[in-house]
Amino acid sequence: MIMKRLFGSDAMALWFLACLLVVTVLVGVLNLATPADSALHVPTYLVALLGKYLCYAILALSIDLVWGYVGILSLGHGAFFALGGYAMGMYLMRQIGPRGVYGDPVLPDFMVFLNWKELPWYWLGFDNFLFAMVMVALVPGILAFVFGYLAFRSRVTGVYLSIITQAMTYALLLAFFRNDMGFGGNNGLTDFKDLLGFNLQTDGMRVALFAASALALALCYLLCLWITRSRFGKVLIAVRDAESRTRFMGYRVEGYKLAAFTLSAVMAGVAGALYVPQVGIINPGEFAPQNSIEAVVWVAVGGRGTLVGAAVGAIVVNFGKTVFTGVLPELWLFALGGLFVFVTLLMPKGIVGTVPQLLDMMRSRKAQNAGETAKPEAPRPAAE
Amino acid sequence: MQIGDTSAPKPILYVDGVTVTFDGFRALNDLSLVIAPGEMRAIIGPNGAGKTTMMDVITGKTRPDVGTVAFNGDVDLTKLDEAAIAQLGIGRKFQKPTVFESHTVRDNLQLALAGLRKPFTVLFAKETAKERQRIDELLELTKLTESHGRLAGDLSHGQKQWLEIGMLLAQEPALLLVDEPVAGMTDAETAETAELLVEINKTRSVVVVEHDMTFVKALGVKVTVLHEGSVLAEGPLDQVQANERVIEVYLGR
Ligand SMILES: Nc1ncnc2c1ncn2[C@@H]1O[C@H](COP(=O)(O)OP(=O)(O)OP(=O)(O)O)[C@@H](O)[C@H]1O
Ligand SMILES: [Mg+2]
Numbered sequence: 001m002i003m004k005r006l007f008g009s010d011a012m013a014l015w016f017l018a019c020l021l022v023v024t025v026l027v028g029v030l031n032l033a034t035p036a037d038s039a040l041h042v043p044t045y046l047v048a049l050l051g052k053y054l055c056y057a058i059l060a061l062s063i064d065l066v067w068g069y070v071g072i073l074s075l076g077h078g079a080f081f082a083l084g085g086y087a088m089g090m091y092l093m094r095q096i097g098p099r100g101v102y103g104d105p106v107l108p109d110f111m112v113f114l115n116w117k118e119l120p121w122y123w124l125g126f127d128n129f130l131f132a133m134v135m136v137a138l139v140p141g142i143l144a145f146v147f148g149y150l151a152f153r154s155r156v157t158g159v160y161l162s163i164i165t166q167a168m169t170y171a172l173l174l175a176f177f178r179n180d181m182g183f184g185g186n187n188g189l190t191d192f193k194d195l196l197g198f199n200l201q202t203d204g205m206r207v208a209l210f211a212a213s214a215l216a217l218a219l220c221y222l223l224c225l226w227i228t229r230s231r232f233g234k235v236l237i238a239v240r241d242a243e244s245r246t247r248f249m250g251y252r253v254e255g256y257k258l259a260a261f262t263l264s265a266v267m268a269g270v271a272g273a274l275y276v277p278q279v280g281i282i283n284p285g286e287f288a289p290q291n292s293i294e295a296v297v298w299v300a301v302g303g304r305g306t307l308v309g310a311a312v313g314a315i316v317v318n319f320g321k322t323v324f325t326g327v328l329p330e331l332w333l334f335a336l337g338g339l340f341v342f343v344t345l346l347m348p349k350g351i352v353g354t355v356p357q358l359l360d361m362m363r364s365r366k367a368q369n370a371g372e373t374a375k376p377e378a379p380r381p382a383a384e
Numbered sequence: 385m386q387i388g389d390t391s392a393p394k395p396i397l398y399v400d401g402v403t404v405t406f407d408g409f410r411a412l413n414d415l416s417l418v419i420a421p422g423e424m425r426a427i428i429g430p431n432g433a434g435k436t437t438m439m440d441v442i443t444g445k446t447r448p449d450v451g452t453v454a455f456n457g458d459v460d461l462t463k464l465d466e467a468a469i470a471q472l473g474i475g476r477k478f479q480k481p482t483v484f485e486s487h488t489v490r491d492n493l494q495l496a497l498a499g500l501r502k503p504f505t506v507l508f509a510k511e512t513a514k515e516r517q518r519i520d521e522l523l524e525l526t527k528l529t530e531s532h533g534r535l536a537g538d539l540s541h542g543q544k545q546w547l548e549i550g551m552l553l554a555q556e557p558a559l560l561l562v563d564e565p566v567a568g569m570t571d572a573e574t575a576e577t578a579e580l581l582v583e584i585n586k587t588r589s590v591v592v593v594e595h596d597m598t599f600v601k602a603l604g605v606k607v608t609v610l611h612e613g614s615v616l617a618e619g620p621l622d623q624v625q626a627n628e629r630v631i632e633v634y635l636g637r
Contacts, residue, residue: 231494232507234487238495241484248443249496249555250470255503 012352013225016308017218023050024214028207044203049322051210051278053315054217058271060298060314061217061307062264065224067296068305069233070260071240073158076165077268078292079172080140082282084269086176087139089189089282090123091132092200096193109191110184120182129196136273137266144265145258152254152261157243166289173287188283195277206278213274217311220267224307227263236260297340303350312351394457396421396559396589397442402451404437404613411437412448413613419559424585426600426621427593429610430634435593436479438610439561443476444469455559471501475557479564479593481544485537489528489547492536493519496554518554525580526550542573546580553584560584562592566599578602609634 027050030042059081066072098105102112106119125131147168151161179185198205227233238246239253247253276282285291295314302313317339325332347354397419404412412434419425427435440446442453444466453461461469470476484492497515500506523529526546531539536547545565552560562581566574578599581590594600600607600621607624609616611634617627624630 227507230507231500231509232503234491234495235503235506237486238484241486242482244445244466245478245482245484246495247466248470248476249551250467250501252465252467252501259503 012306012308013221016221016311020214020218024211028211031203031207044206047203047206047210048278051206051213052275053318054210054213055271055275055278056295056298056314056318057311058213058217058220058274059268059295060302060310061220061224062267062271063295064299064304064307064310065228065267066260066264067299068307068310069228069236069240070257071243072257072261073162073296074165074261074264075162075289075292075296076167076169077264077295078289079165079169079287080144080265080268081272081275081291081295082169082172082176082284082286083140083143084136084272085276085282085286086183086189086272087126087132087135087269088273088276089192090126090135090183091129092192092195092277093189094123094127095195095197096191099193100191108184108189110179110187111182114179116182123182133273136269140265140269140272141262144262148258148261149254152257166292169287169292170289173284173289176284176287184283186284188281188285189276190281190283192277192280200277200280209274209278213278216270216274220270221307221311223267227260228307232256232259294336297336297343299350301339301343301350303352303354306350306352309350309352316351393421395419395454396423396456397591398452398454398457399438399442400452402438402441402448402453404434404441404446404448410613412441415451415610415614417608417615419589419591421558422585422589424581424590424592424603424605426603426605426607427591427610428595428597428600428607428634429616433610434613435610436563437613439476439563439591439593442469442561443474467501470555470557473556473558475552475555475560477548477552477560477562477565479567481541481548483536483539483544483547483551485535487536488533489523489536489539490519490532492547492551493522493554496551498554498556522550522554525553525583542569545569545573545577549577549580549584557588559589560591562590564593564595566594566596571598574599575602 027042027047030040031044031047034041036043059077062080063074063077066074093108094106096108100109100112102109104112107116111119126135147165151164156164175181176183176188177186183189192200194200195205195209198208228236235246235251235256238251239256243253272282272286294317298313298317299310300313301317302311303309317336320339321332321336324335328335343350349357395418397417399415399417402412402415403410415434415438417425417438427438429435437446441448442461444461444464448462451462455461455469455472455474459472461474464472484495487495494511494515497518499515500509520529523532526549528543528547528550531543536544539547545568549562549565552562565581566577569577574596581592581603584590592603604621606619607621608618609624609627609630616633617624617630
């Protein structure tokens with residue numbers, strides 16, 4: 001009943017969740033339960049790589065919520081992702097305890113190196129997992145709320161808004177590079193040992209983090225699906241289509257934008273928090289404006305405003321990136337740029353919007369070739 | 385502020401001495417206009433006379449430099465934002481038809497329905513039987529019943545204009561501001577739209593801006609002629625049409 005209400009006639013949502021479940025279970029089992037020399041064995045590095053893709057998928061989903069449904073093109077979502085990552089990184093640093101190179105029971109190595117005598121106040125509490133997880137959501141959420149409040153209230157839209165989101169992530173990049181900020185400067189936070197007392201390097205933990213990422217992706221997806229199909233979601237689309245019409249109808253557009261933007265930032269923060277233990281490091285490079293732009297390209301490639309497309313786009317493009325950078329690393333940025341131009345010009349609906357169309361075309365051509373009379377077109381899930 | 389004769393009913397819209405300048409250019413120049421409750425008023429005037437700017441001022445989009453804009457006698461509209469003014473009961477139809485293209489006709493009307501506007505309540509809103517019934521009525525009235533499931537973006541130009549009027553009505557406004565509703569319509573559509581507005585005017589006050597003289601004639605209401613941001617003439621259509629200055633700046637072009 002609840003399932004039916006959530007999904008309606010949309011087969012795409014079910015397909016997506018089913019695929020996610022199957023892949024997660026398969027990868028987990030094939031990593032943990034098969035011997036390393038078996039042909040079926042999924043190596044641990046691959047588990048971590050897939051886990052990273054899933055985190056990117058959550059980031060893409062969060063961007064799609066604001067860009068695809070409200071028309072806010074944020075080119076600064078990498079900042080929220082990185083802040084969530086730093087919050088998790090701070091917890092992981094404190095988990096190291098006295099096992100650091102300098103053996104200080106409380107201070108992370110980089111602080112000892114900088115001759116700091118005590119923990120700065122903003123590091124307090126991060127030894128507590130729950131507190132750290134609250135911060136993972138709260139820090140990006142509050143930044144997005146304040147930023148969004150100011151920007152939306154002043155009715156900054158379109159290109160101008162995109163530019164100031166870029167400025168925001170760039171400013172954070174510069175700030176986090178500074179050693180006296182207390183976040184490890186250039187090197188960031190790394191050399192993590194455990195999470196909740198479990199060694200991060202074990203296969204079991206790798207699979208657990210991968211599964212947690214898959215679960216987070218599924219939950220974020222369901223949340224976005226529910227929101228975008230509620231009347232609130234219809235208002236978001238209305239804002240995207242005709243903002244002033246929505247205003248003259250009596251909706252206070254700023255509030256809707258702010259709610260969506262803040263929620264989206266929290267999701268990006270969660271993605272960052274899951275990402276950090278899987279890649280083993282967080283440094284200021286995650287704030288690079290280029291990262292945020294890349295994430296927007298994933299959404300465009302997968303299909304803006306479709307949710308599933310965002311996740312698919314993130315996974316496909318990053319898979320491409322992994323393969324491509326292995327062969328021709330210098331050319332990746334050109335390839336990405338080319339892909340973006342190609343998709344914008346030839347596949348404005350992205351993979352998720354275009355592939356079903358192509359399949360339909362092929363099917364009807366086949367039917368014609370076989371000399372059959374034209375059949376009514378099969379109903380196909382709408383790529384909203 | 386003294387609003388006319390105290391024994392007369394409070395005007396639904398009272399505009400007095402309003403001036404709006406854009407970079408030194410006076411789009412509205414000491415404009416005054418009074419609309420009585422239940423009245424329908426047609427506003428005509430050459431391009432750039434300030435008709436749309438006047439609507440912008442009434443609906444909170446543009447703030448006047450000086451002047452009074454009051455709704456229902458005592459609500460100062462110059463202090464409120466668009467959303468607040470809309471919630472007070474002023475609906476506005478744009479010059480260029482503006483509907484939510486990627487929503488169905490039905491959803492367009494649903495979003496317009498008076499009532500829920502706060503994000504949190506809207507998130508949990510379910511369509512009530514009453515809402516459904518009102519939507520059905522509006523579909524009927526705007527002749528869109530057949531098209532209720534179509535995307536608004538797929539409608540014809542005339543249908544979009546009607547859908548937008550339907551959306552306005554869904555807001556249950558006391559005062560409707562309608563900017564050039566028949567631009568780009570066929571003659572038959574124009575006549576039907578005049579009938580629709582007359583029908584609407586039975587329960588609501590209406591201010592309609594239009595260039596189409598046949599349409600204004602069909603409405604058969606008092607006419608205000610705007611020119612260079614202020615009122616040039618006011619009265620029944622034939623009287624206004626006979627006015628020499630009106631002929632000079634507008635009709636006789
Ligand atoms: N935001 C703005 N900035 C600068 N000038 C403006 C602005 N809005 C309107 N104007 C100018 O004010 C004048 C009045 O414009 P307005 O749109 O109100 O005219 P109108 O009577 O609605 O004309 P039309 O019949 O063409 O719709 C025009 O000269 C227009 O160029
Ligand atoms: Mg105009």
